[in-house]
Amino acid sequence: MDTLTFIVTVVVVTASGALAPGPLFFANVAHGVKSGAKSGLAFSVAHSVVELSLIVLLTLGVFSMVKEPAIKLIIGMAGGVALIVFGVLQIHGSMNSKPIQSSRRRTRLENPFLIGSIFTGLNPYFILWWLTVGLKLISDAWALASWAGIVLMFIAHVWMDYAWLTATAYLANKGTNLIGSKGYKITMILFGIVLVIFGLYYVASAL
Numbered sequence: 001m002d003t004l005t006f007i008v009t010v011v012v013v014t015a016s017g018a019l020a021p022g023p024l025f026f027a028n029v030a031h032g033v034k035s036g037a038k039s040g041l042a043f044s045v046a047h048s049v050v051e052l053s054l055i056v057l058l059t060l061g062v063f064s065m066v067k068e069p070a071i072k073l074i075i076g077m078a079g080g081v082a083l084i085v086f087g088v089l090q091i092h093g094s095m096n097s098k099p100i101q102s103s104r105r106r107t108r109l110e111n112p113f114l115i116g117s118i119f120t121g122l123n124p125y126f127i128l129w130w131l132t133v134g135l136k137l138i139s140d141a142w143a144l145a146s147w148a149g150i151v152l153m154f155i156a157h158v159w160m161d162y163a164w165l166t167a168t169a170y171l172a173n174k175g176t177n178l179i180g181s182k183g184y185k186i187t188m189i190l191f192g193i194v195l196v197i198f199g200l201y202y203v204a205s206a207l
Helices: 003-018 023-035 037-062 069-095 112-121 124-131 133-173 182-206
Strands: none
Touching: 003 133, 003 182, 023 037, 023 112, 023 133, 037 112, 037 124, 037 133, 069 124, 069 133, 069 182, 124 133
């Protein structure tokens, strides 16, 4: 896989983790109603700190095994199957999503960095994503350029978190109901289809 193809793959696959609604997303929207893009940026920083720590830990455990054919097969299959599952769930969830009501009431925890860290580190979806889909990206990044590949992967991945969380917090502050919009649903369905396609490609490549 060449560098450009890898970057495009990371950006597209990242959508399965970054754009899908979850605890972090809804907490970000809730705080965004009051603080706008400022809180979205704080959530993004907290998320990326936890994420980078996990990536480094996973890389240290993967790089010594990535040359083993059996390990590459397992990682490829697990990542592919996970992408297919995430894609199908994303399509189903987008088709059945309902508008959410934003509230301007104060929450007990006011620190968006703390909330972002907690909701990232304790999110089972986040951990599962990195143990399956993310592990495949880490494996490909290491094979591409060792630690330089890991840095490239992280940059190609994390910018979407910053853009998405900051933008949705800003829109929430302006009173935009993103979850209930038709355009959002269509976009998420299309991303879901793309994820399924990538999942099938990963499985085929592993076999």
